[in-house]
Each structure stands twice: as C-alpha cells, then as structure tokens.
Amino acid sequence: MTQLGLPEDIQACLFDLDGVVTRTAVVHAAAWKETFDAFLREREGDGFRPFDAVADYDEYVDGRPRADGVRTFLASRGIELPEGSPDDPPDAPTVNGVGNRKNVLLLEKIRTQGVEAYEGTLRYIEAVRAQGLRTAIVSSSANTRDVLHSIGAEPLFDVRIDGVVAAERGLPGKPHPDTFLAAAQDLGVEPKQAAVFEDALAGMDAGRSGHFGYVVGVDRVGQTEALYAHGADVVVRDLAELGGGK
Numbered sequence: 598m599t600q601l602g603l604p605e606d607i608q609a610c611l612f613d614l615d616g617v618v619t620r621t622a623v624v625h626a627a628a629w630k631e632t633f634d635a636f637l638r639e640r641e642g643d644g645f646r647p648f649d650a651v652a653d654y655d656e657y658v659d660g661r662p663r664a665d666g667v668r669t670f671l672a673s674r675g676i677e678l679p680e681g682s683p684d685d686p687p688d689a690p691t692v693n694g695v696g697n698r699k700n701v702l703l704l705e706k707i708r709t710q711g712v713e714a715y716e717g718t719l720r721y722i723e724a725v726r727a728q729g730l731r732t733a734i735v736s737s738s739a740n741t742r743d744v745l746h747s748i749g750a751e752p753l754f755d756v757r758i759d760g761v762v763a764a765e766r767g768l769p770g771k772p773h774p775d776t777f778l779a780a781a782q783d784l785g786v787e788p789k790q791a792a793v794f795e796d797a798l799a800g801m802d803a804g805r806s807g808h809f810g811y812v813v814g815v816d817r818v819g820q821t822e823a824l825y826a827h828g829a830d831v832v833v834r835d836l837a838e839l840g841g842g843k
C-alpha cells in the first residue's frame with residue numbers, strides 16, 4: 598500500500614460528489630423527504646407512511662440519477678407513474694414532475710444553506726494529485742458543476758462525469774458502473790488502475806461490478822457493514838484516515 602492508503606498500481610482516483618466531497622447528501626435526502634411526503638400525503642391522505650430519510654434514502658435513492666430515484670422509491674411502495682416530460686411542472690404526477698419538485702427544493706436549500714466541503718477529502722485529493730495520480734468527479738447529480746463551482750473545487754478534477762454528461766452520452770447511472778468506467782477511460786487508465794471513493798450503496802455496487810482496483814467506502818451515517826456488504830475494500834469515516842494529510 599502507498600502512503601495514501603492505496604494499492605501500489607492505482608493511477609487514478611474517481612470521487613463521488615454528494616457525501617464524499619461535499620456535505621450535500623443530507624441536503625438531497627431532506628429535499629427528497631419533503632417531495633415524497635407531500636406526494637404520498639396528496640395520494641394517500643394523512644395516514645401515509647413517510648419517506649425514511651435514512652433507510653429509504655440509502656436503499657432506493659442515494660447515488661442514483663434523479664429520475665431513477667423517483668422510480669425506484671415509488672416502486673418500493675407499489676406506485677408506478679407515467680414518465681411525463683422534462684419540463685413538467687413540479688406538481689405534475691409524473692416521474693419528471695416529482696423529480697422537478699425535488700430539484701426546486703434542493704436548489705432552494707443549497708441557496709439558503711450554502712455548500713460545505715469535507716476538508717479531509719479536499720486535502721486528500723490535493724495529496725493524490727501531488728503524487729501524480731489523476732482525478733475525476735463521478736456523480737449522478739445534474740447539479741455537480743454548480744456545487745463544485747460554489748466551493749471552488751473544479752480545478753481538483755481532470756475529468757467530470759455527472760448527470761448532465763451521462764445523459765449526453767446515454768450512460769446508465771449508478772448502480773451501473775458505466776459512469777465510473779467512462780471516467781477511467783477519459784483519464785486513460787484501466788478500471789483495475791482506478792480507485793473508487795463512494796458513500797452510497799449504489800456507488801459501491803457500481804465499483805464492484807466495474808472491477809475497479811480498489812473501492813473505498815466513506816461512512817458518514819453509520820452504515821459501515823452495509824458498505825462492506827456492497828463491495829467496499831475498506832471503509833473510512835473521513836479520507837484523512839487514508840493518509841496524505843501530513
């Protein structure tokens with residue numbers, strides 16, 4: 598292992614955004630909860646079963662592209678909606694409408710609360726780059742660029758594969774490995790020469806099925822066992838634990 602806690606042959610690092618680089622996983626989870634609870638209340642009345650911002654979020658929404666999150670969670674409640682179209686209003690009972698409602702709430706929260714970076718992650722990225730490793734941000738979020746820009750972190754990544762790029766290239770999102778594979782390819786490395794850094798169970802699945810050289814699970818919410826069960830090679834609470842901070 599290197600002094601950065603990685604196998605010797607790793608040449609590139611692929612970082613998820615929400616929950617790994619920025620403290621925005623909880624912001625997404627809160628926006629999803631408001632969205633789904635309003636939707637379920639309208640549909641089922643006050644006796645509805647609320648969205649669990651930890652358990653339901655981890656299992657059905659975290660790490661997946663926006664529309665996939667809508668479909669996957671609602672399917673867990675036996676609900677299937679028409680797709681609608683991307684410009685559906687936020688109150689439309691369609692996959693796109695529900696996703697748009699969530700995005701309005703997310704952007705409002707980001708605007709009022711701001712975006713906070715994990716300092717341990719920023720220092721670690723600087724350390725791996727100083728060692729000559731290449732870096733990519735790989736996120737399902739279509740808001741990746743704005744979030745990175747808000748903390749001035751765009752220059753830390755050689756490649757960006759986000760929700761916008763994935764849609765342009767027709768790449769299926771996490772838990773499929775395609776976005777991580779595209780990042781490795783854009784960086785000119787084989788998957789086994791790349792390390793994946795993820796906090797979401799869907800991201801772990803992508804790391805495992807893509808046969809990447811090393812998969813680092815980042816546990817921000819006490820789900821270490823689940824991260825291992827989904828394919829992590831190691832689980833840390835903060836990337837500073839891997840080294841590179843001195």
Ligand SMILES: O=P(O)(O)OC[C@H]1O[C@@H](O)[C@H](O)[C@@H](O)[C@@H]1O
Nearest residue numbers: 615625659660663737738739740
């Ligand atoms: O709605 P956005 O910003 O395109 O993000 C899509 C998904 O991006 C992931 O990074 C988050 O873990 C999910 O919660 C989110 O739903």
